[in-house]
Amino acid sequence: MNNPTDIKERVKKNIIWKSIFRRDYRNTVRDRAQAIFGNVFLHLHPVQVREGAVKLRFTWGMGGITFFAFIILVITGVVLMFYYHPSVSQAYSDIKDLEFQVPFGVILRNLHRWGAHFMVIVVMIHMFRVFMTGSYKAPRQFNWGVGVILLVLTFMLSFTGYLTPWDQLGFWAITVGTNMGAATPLLGYQGPFSEFLHITPFNDVRFALLGGSRVADNALLRAYIWHCVAIPLVSVILMFVHFWRVRKDGGISKPHK
Amino acid sequence: MNPFIEIITQPDNIAIVIMVILVSFFTVWAFQQAFQNDKLIAVGQPVDGENEGLVDTFKPLVRIELIIALAVMVFLTFWSIVVDAPLEEIANPTLTPNPAKAPWYFLGLQELLVYFDPWLAGVVLPSLIIVGLMAIPYIDINPKGNGYYSFEERKFAIITFSFGFFILWLLLIVIGVFFRGPGWLWYWPWQEWDHARVVFEPTRDFSTVFGIDSRSLPGFILGAIVVNGYLIGGMIAPYKYLKKKMPEFLKEFGMIRYIVTTSLFITMMSIPIKMVLRLVFLIKYIWITPWFNV
């Protein structure tokens, strides 16, 4: 009874175990395939992949790392949302209190902050690798386009997150950034030709971005909602398109054989 | 403390240092593999992984994914324990920090503000960058180099992309983070930032070099000729060249593709040209119109 093998056998016969894993894994072709398509997370993969897909020197794992960073950011981000109020009067002290008051608040915020920087870096390297292996070429032209949009969305995610602590760094980064919007041709009040459309500081692109003519409560709320809801939602959808197309376009980064 | 160490150990700048290290590492790795493959192709041998077979996803791929995930987690956790995310003073709309820097990945664009007006640097050029990136697969009709590292087979594509990626993007970020101080003036990392330093750099417009008031009609016309001449000349000259040297390629390439490619290319090249004009010849605008300045 005390034999570890016995215990293992007993556990494996337990109905809870069985209900989760269905059947014993016996390292046959069938079981290896079953392990992939029987698992909702893994079955994005085909049952068999090219050898190149498991070679670090070829893919560098950058796409996967980007996705993993995104998952870390979602998890830490959701927890951070419990402690944060997107209002000018509270935002700053909420962030201060992450350090001073919240259990594991420091590590949460640090993980979120550095994870975000990390994701931006990794996504750029991912693009570089895909270019270097020419993997945007047929039949992957469309997926490259999706990737470019995801890159931009990653920047936007990070950018909108900048404002949330309501400190000088974020405030002025957003001020500088959104002032660019004011220079949009036709649609920004400082941009060329905007006078033909009767654009003022109160109806231009910048106003739409900030929800006002200056960075204040509304801008914070907008940044927060873009950051926590809208952009992640779009990103997730596009990510799955991206992954799906990777598989449908012939697996990892190589043309159909 | 040494100002250089101080500046690179600022919490947010550590990310940039990590980026520089990672990008350098992967660049070397990529080109090393590319040259290796070039050699193989030159002697007619299959490139790395060309004749590879299939492996089961479970477990080799799953395992490698898990290991990488663990490694990344370890890396991020360690980073998060050792370095605390900074939190500056509470936002104060009346106190503009000098310099007010955009997030680091946008610093390239902020750098462009020195050379272009905001509508160009902040809106038009970024939009063109996105469009240009998305257009790459459609204008690169070279069937070679698909799915493996190579250089010889796609020299033009790689050089152009590397120029944009390394010089116009990453280098400008590094400059923006480490070399720009108050008033967006140039500071070496070992120089002390001096908030009262005023560098009066007399700038002029292109036509004034020739003694023509840039805001006058002749100045306008001269500017228009130069700017449009660059654009049109940039479109026509390669065409003539290709027609003479590689007529088949041009035919295969097609007119639409040609126009898109060259317009993106000359737009990209306008950035270094303008930089040189500004930094070497102190020229601010080339063409001044009542609506916009270029």
Add this chain to the structure above:
Amino acid sequence: MANENKNNSNYRAYLFVFFSVVLLALTLWIVWDDEFGLRPWKNYQQEFKTLKHAQLEKEYSKAASDFQKSGDAQKLAALKAQLKKAEDLFNSNDVQEKYKKLNAQWVENHEHSVKNTKELQTARGQYLETEYYFTKTQKPEYKKKMDELQKQIDTIASRATVLQKQGDGLKSSLAPYTAGIADLQAEISKLESVLDEKKERIGTSDKVPVEIKQVYIKDIDKADRCQSCHIGIDGSKQISMKQPFTRHPASFVFLKNHDPEKFGCTFCHRGQGRATTSVVKAHGNEKHWDEPMLEGDMTQTSCLNCHGDVKQLRGAEYIAQNTELVRKYGCYSCHKIPGYDGFGDVGPVLTEVGTKVNYSWAINWLLDPKKYFSKARMPKFYFKQDEAEAIADYLFSMSGNTRHDVDYASAKPDEKLVDQGKQLWSQARCNLCHVTNGKGGNNVKVYAPDLSKIGSKVSKEWMFKWIKNPNAYFPGTKMPRFRFTDQEINALVEYIVNEYKDDDAEMKYTTPVEIKAESIRKGKDLILKYGCYGCHKLQGMEEMVQVAPSLLSQGVTFLKGEEMKEKIGAELSSIGSKPVDMLDFGKLKKSIPNDRLSYIKQKLRDPRGYRLGLRMPNFRLTESEINGLASVLYGFTDNNIPSRYMVPSRQQLDKIAGVPSYKFTGDFAKVIGDVKCTNCHSIKGIGADYAPDLTVAGSKLQESWIRKFLANPDVIRPLLQQMPKFGLSAGQTPQKVTMPKFNLGTQKVEDTNRSDVDVIINYFQQELVTTDIPKQIPVITTLSPEEQVAKGKELYDLKGCKACHQVGTEGGALGPNLSNVGNRLNPGFIFKHLENARKFKPDIVEPNYGFSERERIYLTNYLMTLKLNAK
């Protein structure tokens, strides 16, 4: 299958193990950090608990030994023995038998009465029910039933009364059996409770949870967690002298008036109240946190946040003393400072300075004022010789066209005149304000110039004119007009010029030299550049008090009157909360700490040190003056404190209420404007605290005494000693000073027929009175006046008044001398003063004895007999 082996080889297992172990280690690190590393307050609170436990334990053991020593222990033992005996007696058979019998009766009675009460309730309910039906239906049977029920109720009620009486009787006969025991038990528990309470306190204090202690102040949205570490800060006892466990110093002033629950800590101390993770962070010594913690006297800078007037504020002595420095050096002349406007110029009028001083002196003064007079208030501008000459040329050109010096050294003085002058000098108590040869100048707040070398500085003619009527030359000066005759002034001038001269003074221009127009122009430019008109009145620049510095360099010369928004210096109204990023450390960025306080101090120390081109002159302050001024400047913040925290000053209150501030009226205003009583005295909130407050002088003092005193101030009575403020500040050594002789009464007030003494007396009696002080005291008819006086004397001796007060040659010197009090004070004042001395002088040390009205009458009558009959 060839692939099979490759697929399942464990060639990367070690990586799994490695990363997992590292990740686990990191996770443990995180947990440790979160539990201990980032929670230093846990340790502090544990340590505090240990300390407190030890103290309580000590208290308990002391109480226990006291209990033994005081005999309480024996008493307790005796009581317990008694109790035992009483219980034994109670438990003995026959007593128990009787008790049980009685008790059984009582129980039975109680049961009956309970039952009875129930019956009564039922009957009443039925009655009410029936009554309801009756009123509804008016049927007679209901009426009948009601009557029946009423009868029933009456019976039951009377039975209840009987039962009640029986029960009471039983109870009272039961009581003696147990009463003794209950009493004993009560006494025992009372004795035991002293120790039990102490024991219980140990238990409660041990049970206090270790947690973040936060005070949240809604009004200003502040959350202070300082008490998480400073856990004993508002405790009733000092647990430990070790930080962070000490009690708040002088908490009877600070915490009593500023409930920590309402104010928190950072309200006054700044720092980062929310921080709990490290001492450095909590004290705000962190990058990106602009408010480092204030400690010690420096904390008083925060008084300025709310208190409009810190002058008489207890606990704000340091800052009150330092606000005086702002006035002394006239910072408000060049800088805009809230609450410091309308004080007038700090420097003298310069419109006719050419007729007043020697040219050589002026040059030396401009080059370095401290060389002439080490306590000079005028700052050093670092003028070069030619610049100083240009400025002097401009100033002299306003009243002439030559550089000239007058040297009196050669002339022979008239000895008799000098002697007379010397006497006048001492009668007029010139040294009260003016310093000569390092002596005098006790009334520091008038900032009178040092006269040690005056003879080589000013001309005789000017001095004569000045003493004759100071207001004519410098309206608003603090120099009083003494009622001297022209001959007396001549004598005084002769004395001063000959006694106080500078033998080393150089006289370059004894033969006048023409001033060049070029130099005048240059001088004017310099004056405009450095803003001399900020402190001095200059001809043609009266309006030009404020010049925006940035405009000057652009060729816009200056704005006048209304247009002027800025003073020459930077606005200081919010210097104490200016973001550090906005302060320009310039050349000193590396060499001094980059915080606001260091910036301010360094600016005061070396005003032009940060970079080239700064114009602020160097006041050459001492280090303590620098700290003092910095503490005031640091208090000028623009924080938005809710108005209900504000304590406005009297002037502010008047402004809010729309009441004009008090102004002297009529002829008295003229006298005051001349004699400047308020240089020393305070009247209705105006003036200084150097001599006694005269606000209620009319009610307090007898007319005849005032008259005599004004005519001959130095003879009648030395003025009260300056009391050191009790306890809180280091008292200055009390100075015995006497009032100057103004020769009042010798002249008529201009435009009237009355002498100035009459005007003063009249004003005292009309205006400086209060209804709180009765003219007469109540009269007691049952005792003869002599008996009352005797009783008063008895009280005087009994209460030990003479410990502080002197009568004749006997008694202490802490309180005023009472030898002549019967001539000086009105009885009504004494009577009221004895009731509550603090009413008239809040910081008085006299204890309140709680005299009855009668006692006060006796004492007053006694004191009124104390008279020195001046011949």
